[in-house]
Amino acid sequence: MVDWKKIRADFPVLQKNEVIYFDNACTTLKPQKMIDAVCGYYENYSACAGRSIHRLSNRTDEACAKARETVGKFVNAKSDEVVWTKNTTEAINLVAHALDFSERKKVVMSNLEHHAALLPFQRLATLGKIKLEFVHADADGFVNAEEWKKRIDSQTALVVTHHTTNTTGIKSPFAEIIKMAHDAGAMVLIDGAQGAPHSKIDFKKSDFDFFAFSAHKMCGPTGIGALVGKYDELEVLSPFMMGGETIESTTLTSMKMLPPPKKFEAGIQNYAGIIGFGAACEYLMGIGMENVEKREHELAKKLYETLLANKKVKAYGTHDWQKRGALAMFNIGNVDPNQAAVMLDSMEKIAVRSGLFCAHPAMEHFGVPKGAVRASLYIYNNEEEIEKLGKALEKIAELG
Amino acid sequence: MICFIALFVFAIMSIFSAKYRPYARQAFDCVFRRMTLRPCNTTLEEEVKGKTVGWLLGKNPAAAKIANAHWEAISWLFTAMMLVSFAYAVAGIANFVVYGNCNGPEGGFCIYNGIANGLQNPNLLSAPNTLEGQRYGNANALVTVVEFGCFSCPYTMAAEPYVEQLCLEYGDRIYFVYKPFPLPNHPYSTEAALASICAEKQGKYWEYRKLLFQNQSDFRQMGEPLLFMLANEAGLNNTAFDICYLEGQGKAQVEKTIEEGKKSGIYGTPTFFVNGKAVVAPKSYEELKAAVDEALANAK
Numbered sequence: 217m218v219d220w221k222k223i224r225a226d227f228p229v230l231q232k233n234e235v236i237y238f239d240n241a242c243t244t245l246k247p248q249k250m251i252d253a254v255c256g257y258y259e260n261y262s263a264c265a266g267r268s269i270h271r272l273s274n275r276t277d278e279a280c281a282k283a284r285e286t287v288g289k290f291v292n293a294k295s296d297e298v299v300w301t302k303n304t305t306e307a308i309n310l311v312a313h314a315l316d317f318s319e320r321k322k323v324v325m326s327n328l329e330h331h332a333a334l335l336p337f338q339r340l341a342t343l344g345k346i347k348l349e350f351v352h353a354d355a356d357g358f359v360n361a362e363e364w365k366k367r368i369d370s371q372t373a374l375v376v377t378h379h380t381t382n383t384t385g386i387k388s389p390f391a392e393i394i395k396m397a398h399d400a401g402a403m404v405l406i407d408g409a410q411g412a413p414h415s416k417i418d419f420k421k422s423d424f425d426f427f428a429f430s431a432h433k434m435c436g437p438t439g440i441g442a443l444v445g446k447y448d449e450l451e452v453l454s455p456f457m458m459g460g461e462t463i464e465s466t467t468l469t470s471m472k473m474l475p476p477p478k479k480f481e482a483g484i485q486n487y488a489g490i491i492g493f494g495a496a497c498e499y500l501m502g503i504g505m506e507n508v509e510k511r512e513h514e515l516a517k518k519l520y521e522t523l524l525a526n527k528k529v530k531a532y533g534t535h536d537w538q539k540r541g542a543l544a545m546f547n548i549g550n551v552d553p554n555q556a557a558v559m560l561d562s563m564e565k566i567a568v569r570s571g572l573f574c575a576h577p578a579m580e581h582f583g584v585p586k587g588a589v590r591a592s593l594y595i596y597n598n599e600e601e602i603e604k605l606g607k608a609l610e611k612i613a614e615l616g
Numbered sequence: 617m618i619c620f621i622a623l624f625v626f627a628i629m630s631i632f633s634a635k636y637r638p639y640a641r642q643a644f645d646c647v648f649r650r651m652t653l654r655p656c657n658t659t660l661e662e663e664v665k666g667k668t669v670g671w672l673l674g675k676n677p678a679a680a681k682i683a684n685a686h687w688e689a690i691s692w693l694f695t696a697m698m699l700v701s702f703a704y705a706v707a708g709i710a711n712f713v714v715y716g717n718c719n720g721p722e723g724g725f726c727i728y729n730g731i732a733n734g735l736q737n738p739n740l741l742s743a744p745n746t747l748e749g750q751r752y753g754n755a756n757a758l759v760t761v762v763e764f765g766c767f768s769c770p771y772t773m774a775a776e777p778y779v780e781q782l783c784l785e786y787g788d789r790i791y792f793v794y795k796p797f798p799l800p801n802h803p804y805s806t807e808a809a810l811a812s813i814c815a816e817k818q819g820k821y822w823e824y825r826k827l828l829f830q831n832q833s834d835f836r837q838m839g840e841p842l843l844f845m846l847a848n849e850a851g852l853n854n855t856a857f858d859i860c861y862l863e864g865q866g867k868a869q870v871e872k873t874i875e876e877g878k879k880s881g882i883y884g885t886p887t888f889f890v891n892g893k894a895v896v897a898p899k900s901y902e903e904l905k906a907a908v909d910e911a912l913a914n915a916k
Contacts, residue, residue, distance in 0.1 A: 551684070554659040558666025563674060571659070611673055615684040 218507045224596040226499075236566040236601045241382050241410060241543055241573075241592035243432045246496075253495035254437055257488045265487055266461055276487055283494025284477075290497035291412065291427060291444055293419040299443040299450065299477040300485055304409040305332040307428030307443035310480060311374075311405050312336035313456035320373035320402070321347045326359045326388070328381050328578040333407045337376065346373070353581060357384040357533035361392035368393075372402040379411025379427075383578045384533030385516075385543030385592070387411070394423050403449065409433055413594070414512055414541050416505035419444050431489065436496030440489030443480075450476035459483045508595055515542040515593045515602070522606035528613035532582040542593035545573075545582070548609055549616050553587045556612055560589075564608040566601075617691035618664050619646035619656060621698050726884065743892040744876040748869075749795040750812070750821050754788035758915035759908055762793045764877045765886040767809060767828045768802035768836055771897050772886040776829045778901040786908060794825075795873040797885055803836045804843070806870065811843045813866025814857050815850060824850045891915065 224230060226247040230237070237245055257279065263272035265280045281295070288295040301307040313336070317323075323337050327350045341348035349367050353359045359377075368375060375397040377388045390406060397404045403425040411417060412427075413434035419427055426449070430441040445453070455462065455473070459482030464472045473479045500508065520537035523529050523544055531546040548556050557570035569590045572579045579585055591605060623643035629636040639660065646656040665687050672680035683690060708718035708726075718726040744762060763779065765772040783792055796812065798805035808828055815824030827846045828835065835842040847857045860866070880889075888895040888904060891911035898904045 552662045552665070554662035555666035555669065558663050559670035559673070562667050562670035611677070614677060615669065615673075615681055 218503055218511070220511060220595065220598065223503065224598070227596050230596060234565055236564065236597075236604060238591040238593060238597065238601070238605065239567045239569050240413075240594040240597075241385075241433070241590060242569050243438065244413065244435050244594050245596065246437070247435055247499050249499050250435055250437070250492050250495040254488045254492040257491050262487075264484060279491045279494075280485070280487060283490045286494040286497045286501075287442055288444070290501060291408075291417040291419045291429075292421065293427075293444045294447065296475075296477055297419070297444055297447050297450065299445065299480045300490055301428070301441045301443050301480075302439060302486075303432075303441040304407060304428045304430045305441075307426075307441055308333050308376075308405065308407060309336045310443055310456065311426050311428070311445075311453070312340060314453040314480075315374060315403075316452075316454070317346050317373050320371055321345070322349060322369070322371040323347070323374045323376060324349050324351060324364070324367045324372055324402075325376040326351045326353060326378070327581055328353050328357065328359065328383065328575065329376065329378060330382055330407060330409065331574040331576070332409070333376050333378065333405075334577065347371075353578075357381065357386045357582070358539075359388060361389045361396070364389075364393050365396055368396045368400050368402060370400055372397065372400055374403050374405055376405045376407065379406050379408045379417075380414065380541055381575075381578070382410050382543075383545050383573055383575050383582070383590070385410070385541035386533055386539060387415075387541075390424075391422065398423065410541075410543075413500075415509055425449055431493040431496055434496055435499055437489045437492035440486050440493045442493070445476070447476060450480075453480075455480050455482070457482045503595065511595055512542040512593065513538070515597060515599070516540060518599050518602045519544055519591065519593060519605075522602050523609070525606065526609050526613055529609055532584065532588060542597070543590065544592075545584075545588045545590045547584065547588050548612050551612055551615055553589045556589050559612055560605070560608055563611065564604055566605055566608060617650075617688060617695050618661055619643045619650065619658075620695045621691075622660060622664060623647050624698060624702075741881045741887065741889075741894040741896070742879070743889040743894070744795065744880050746876065747791070747793050749793045749873060750816055750825070751794075752783055752792040752822070753786075753790050755791055757789055757791040759786075759789065759891055759911045760791045760793065760889075761908065762795060762889040763886055764795050764797040764873070764880070764882050764888075766797055766799045766802055766805045767812065767825075768805035768832065769799060769885045770832070771884070773829045773832050775886045775898060775904075778898060778904045781901055782904060782908065785905075789912065790908060795876060796870050797874060797877040797882055797887075798870065799885060804839045807840055807843060808835065809870045810864060810866045811847065811857075811861055813869055814860035815847065815852055817860055817865070818852050818856060820850050820852055824852070 226249065227245045228248055228251070229245045257276070261272045261275040263276045265273065265276040267273065284298050285295040288298045299310070301310060323346050325333060325337065337346060337348050340346045351359055351363045351367050375393055377390055377393055379390060380387050394404050405426040405428065406424050408417065408427045408429040410433070412429040417427065425446055427444040428441065432438040462474055462479045462482045464474050516537040519542055520535060523531050523546055524535060528549040529546050531544055533545065534540060547553055553570040557568050560566040560568055571587045573590060579587060623640065626636045626640035626643050630640040642658040642660040646658050646660055649656050669680050669684045672683055711720040712718045712726065747760065747762070761782065779792070782790065796809035798809045812821060812824055812828065815821050824846065827850055831842065831846060835846070848854060884897055886897060888898065890907040893907060893911065895904060895907050
């Protein structure tokens with residue numbers, strides 16, 4: 217049994233600020249243990265990894281290797297299947313630019329994808345390097361497996377899908393998609409930015425080809441993320457960025473690349489970020505991702521009950537809280553979403569996101585091209601905070 | 617529309633702090649787009665509206681509803697008010713440069729005088745050292761009220777009923793001293809001050825003073841002939857008045873009080889010192905009375 221009050225006490229921002237933080241889909245707050253790990257690197261052994269052989273360098277090397285192992289363990293992947301990237305966006309771009317589309321040109325994705333997933337492939341399509349096709353979601357925000365089936369065929373090189381959307385918190389039917397894609401000989405790239413923080417990820421069992429995620433959305437530091445890929449698939453990928461620490465040997469005219477994951481990690485790495493990423497994974501594994509999922513389910517129930525009790529609140533996507541995470545996208549009467557967000561902050565110190573959430577086509581799909589308000593919860597939030605949100609929304613709803 | 621005001625405010629604040637520059641840029645972008653008949657594509661307007669309506673919602677929900685429903689109209693109103701204020705301020709500066717007073721040739725109290733002197737704060741004024749001037753009341757009273765005034769100044773004239781009421785109400789409990797402080801930008805101000813001293817020499821100062829203020833707009837236009845006519849009306853000996861005025865017998869006294877006024881830091885008339893505490897251009901009798909009551913209470 218997890219003591220969620222104790223968990224809340226782990227986050228210094230909540231101790232130092234009187235704030236209700238409901239902007240976790242953008243970035244989560246950071247626990248003291250993770251902050252200590254990052255500061256510990258800078259305070260105690262701030263050196264390069266892998267290049268020098270002095271004691272401080274060795275210590276950085278060991279800490280980074282341990283972090284890679286921990287992050288791998290977090291998603292049930294081998295440590296050499298974990299490639300450090302700046303964030304989810306860079307991880308997706310890495311696949312987009314490193315995958316060979318010469319034989320199969322078709323890439324399939326849903327219309328609900330985040331710009332991080334949409335734009336790299338849209339650009340390739342514009343340049344004529346791939347053929348991009350979309351699967352459209354239904355009115356509730358579900359992208360049915362049947363729809364995917366219509367698009368995935370023998371010409372498909374890659375299927376790109378979110379694990380969980382950043383607009384509605386609904387999961388993609390990725391198990392069925394993966395089977396379809398693999399049956400057709402295509403690979404699958406999962407945008408796990410909103411999945412990894414909230415669900416137990418089993419890279420091996422789920423048979424993902426690539427899984428991209430960011431540390432900062434799951435209690436980790438900003439500026440670090442990972443692309444987890446099947447080792448043999450990483451081996452055939454050609455890096456789009458070269459530099460120090462990516463090669464075994466080189467002459468002026470040729471080189472021999474290191475095996476994955478090193479061949480993708482050019483230049484000095486974000487060591488503090490890597491170490492912090494490992495600490496964040498350790499922290500969440502300490503709580504147990506099953507417990508995180510269970511707690512978020514409780515919060516999602518309360519959140520939806522509260523929102524739907526207000527007749528002027530229009531929530532987008534399915535209203536069945538059991539089919540989504542503790543995330544809600546909504547508007548209040550005719551009040552502009554940005555105005556509503558500012559009002560929630562100024563009236564009750566409730567931090568929410570407003571706008572289009574870097575998912576313009578998805579927002580068009582839900583009929584809100586001018587945007588909405590998004591409340592996204594995490595493990596340190598509680599029912600009392602949701603009630604305060606409900607009361608604040610009642611006041612705002614009076615405006616019209 | 618609120619972005620017009622935001623641009624003005626943030627542009628000024630940006631001079632002093634870099635943190636306001638992104639807001640100023642947003643406001644500029646918004647204004648530019650509005651002026652080119654395109655919708656504003658920043659969230660600045662919503663942010664300002666959200667903060668304002670949110671604040672109002674906590675204070676007065678009905679007012680919040682009105683502000684929310686009529687935001688655009690209210691924004692237009694405030695923008696228009698800002699533009700009008702801005703136009704007035706520019707006109708005032710232009711007048712100040714040309715005439716030395718923000719009201720133009722009309723003259724009157726001008727805040728730029730204080731700004732120009734760096735002394736617009738009444739707390740920085742200091743009371744004169746002497747009680748020389750035209751006096752009324754009990755020299756041993758606990759409270760002394762000193763007025764630096766200009767007979768040609770509309771604001772001194774506006775405050776005259778307060779002086780009369782004060783003398784009537786407090787009688788021997790106060791000692792009133794008037795120090796002429798003719799402002800150069802007011803027509804015939806020095807002439808009126810000199811004439812008032814000549815009237816004093818004949819013991820008819822207060823009668824003449826009353827006529828000066830009653831006929832201020834006329835003598836500002838007609839000048840000396842009217843000052844002589846008023847002397848006649850006040851029952852002064854014309855010959856003695858003529859000699860006094862033409863010889864400039866009051867000149868030294870007026871120059872002395874001007875010097876005193878400058879030392880006291882006077883930047884507008886009328887300025888009162890109630891037991892040393894400055895009251896600049898009181899807007900009501902109550903304001904002056906409150907200062908006197910306070911001085912009386914402190915003196916007891």
